[in-house]
Structure formats: C-alpha cells, structure tokens
Amino acid sequence: MAALSVEGLNKTFRGGLFEKDRQVLRDINFSLAEGKTTGFVGSNGAGKTTTIKCLFDFIxxxxxxxxxxGQSINSDVKTRIGYLPERPYLYEFLTGVEFLKLHWNLCYGSNMKDFSARAEESLRKVDLMEAKDRRLRTYSKGMLQRIGIAQAILTRPDLLILDEPMSGLDPDGRAMVKDILKEEQKRGVTLFFSSHLLQDMEELCSDLVVINKGQILYTGALQAFMSEFHSLEKAFQVQKNREASRG
Known part of the structure; x- marks a missing residue:
C-alpha cells in the first residue's frame, strides 16, 4: 500500500474582475512507497506548496x-502524519515546550501519556532543550524552523511531509536537519519533502517527483532521473521543447 497516492489533481485560482483564471496544477499524479524518501523538486512557483496544501485540504x-x-484524510490518519509548512505560523507568546504541548493536545486530546518523553526527545534532536522554556518570540529564524521540525516529528509519525524544511537555515542548521531526516529514515518513516535544490535530494532521496509550471515532469528513482537528464535545467528544457512542439 502506498503511504500517499495522488491521482488527477487539478487546481485553478479564479481571477478577479479584470484578471484571468490561473490554473496552477494540471493532472498531478504520483505515489509514495512506504519507507522511502521522495523529494518533491521544482523551481519557485512550480506548484509544490499548492500541491501540499491540497493534500491536507487547506485549499x-x-x-x-x-x-x-489507502484512506481519505481523517482524524485517525492525521495522527500518522507529521507536517511542516513552508511558512509555519507559531504562537509567539508560547514557550517551545508549550508549543509542542499544544500540538500534542490537537493530536491526542487531553491524554498526556508519553508527552514529556517525546517532547524532550524532539527538542534534543533539534538542539533546543536549553531554549524550551523561552517564548517563541525570542527565537531566531533558524530556531523557529527547528521548533517547527520538532513538532513535526513529535508524535513519531509514519509519514513526514516537509515543505522547504531547510529554508532560511545556515549551513550548520541545514546539516542538522539532514541528520534528523536520516534518523527518521532509519526509523522506517516515509519522507516527502520539497525543495528547489537538487543537491538536497541527491543526499537524502531514493525517489523524485519533479514538477514544473504545475505539471509533473518525472516520477521515479533519483538515479534514473540523473542518468536521463543530468540536471533540472535539462529536464525543464525538455518540457519547454515538448510544449513548443504541441503549440
């Protein structure tokens, strides 16, 4: 069974009075094999975030x-998924540990069993134990990204979906996130994360989903992609050529 399967996904944003409708996703199809790491790669504006928002019915x-x-999104399935949006909204008046507690309550209600141990585990992984009792408004941008990752892995999810998880991080922060994702891989988690940097994918992923201008260019093994196209630029040029020939 696939951890996630997407078939025939289309999305159009309606224009205003003097604006045209804008179709941003065109017949998106892909699936994620359980236990594998799949990169979702494309240039900025390609449709990555819109696709991910559709997954959770945010749009x-x-x-x-x-x-x-094998199921539509529901409360039971949600407890098996960890998610970090591209631009997470964090309640700045909460401390780090209070923010994790809020997320835990949303997943499990008032049952606080194992919360303390899980929170400490997540905070140590992102190197925020010393800052756990500080208000989020005092955190740096990199620290906010790390506390967002801490909440995504807090419940030990079976599927972890991260939208640009290394955005805004310095080299040390990027290395830390990669180490965390490698630990999750060892745990057997299905990982799906987006980036516009193929270098991130080469280091972590076995599979790729490549999107450009709202259309899927490629799904499959990363090595096969690299053998065929060598670079994203070449893949995008192939797509342009196909569009030109159809025109």
Missing amino acids: HPDSGSIKFF
Missing part, C-alpha cells in the same frame, strides 16, 4: 483523488 482542489495509507 480545495478542483478535481482529483488523494489517499493516505
């Missing part, structure tokens, strides 16, 4: 089917 697609572990 409603025009058409298409989305299944997590």
Whole structure:
C-alpha cells in the first residue's frame, strides 16, 4: 500500500474582475512507497506548496483523488502524519515546550501519556532543550524552523511531509536537519519533502517527483532521473521543447 497516492489533481485560482483564471496544477499524479524518501523538486512557483496544501485540504482542489495509507484524510490518519509548512505560523507568546504541548493536545486530546518523553526527545534532536522554556518570540529564524521540525516529528509519525524544511537555515542548521531526516529514515518513516535544490535530494532521496509550471515532469528513482537528464535545467528544457512542439 502506498503511504500517499495522488491521482488527477487539478487546481485553478479564479481571477478577479479584470484578471484571468490561473490554473496552477494540471493532472498531478504520483505515489509514495512506504519507507522511502521522495523529494518533491521544482523551481519557485512550480506548484509544490499548492500541491501540499491540497493534500491536507487547506485549499480545495478542483478535481482529483488523494489517499493516505489507502484512506481519505481523517482524524485517525492525521495522527500518522507529521507536517511542516513552508511558512509555519507559531504562537509567539508560547514557550517551545508549550508549543509542542499544544500540538500534542490537537493530536491526542487531553491524554498526556508519553508527552514529556517525546517532547524532550524532539527538542534534543533539534538542539533546543536549553531554549524550551523561552517564548517563541525570542527565537531566531533558524530556531523557529527547528521548533517547527520538532513538532513535526513529535508524535513519531509514519509519514513526514516537509515543505522547504531547510529554508532560511545556515549551513550548520541545514546539516542538522539532514541528520534528523536520516534518523527518521532509519526509523522506517516515509519522507516527502520539497525543495528547489537538487543537491538536497541527491543526499537524502531514493525517489523524485519533479514538477514544473504545475505539471509533473518525472516520477521515479533519483538515479534514473540523473542518468536521463543530468540536471533540472535539462529536464525543464525538455518540457519547454515538448510544449513548443504541441503549440
């Protein structure tokens, strides 16, 4: 069974009075094999974040089917998924540990069993134990990104979806995030993360989903992609050539 399967996903944003409708996703199809790490790669504005928002029904697609572990999104399935948006909204008046507690309560209600141990585990992984009782408004941008990752891994999810998880991090922060993702890989988690940097994918991923201008260019093994195209630039040029020939 696939951890995530997406079939025929389309999304159009309606224009205003003097604006044209803008179709941002066109017949998106891909699936994630359980236990594997899949990179979702494309240039800025390619449709990565819109696709991910559709997965969680944050925005409603025009058409298409989305299944997590063979089911539509529901409260039970959500407890198996960890998620970090591209620009997470964090309640700045909460401390780090209070923020994690809020997320835990949203997942499990008032049952606080194992919370303390899980919170400490997550905070240590992102090197924020010493800052756990500080208000989030005092955190740096890199620290906010790390506390966001801490909440994503807090419940030990089976599927981890991260939208640009290394955005805004310095080299040390990027290395830390990669180490965390490698630990999650060892735990057998299915990982799906987006980036516009192929270098991140080469280091962590076995599979790729490549998107450009709202269309899927490639799904499959990373090595096969690299053998065929050598670079994203070449893949995008192939797509341009195909569009030109159809025109």
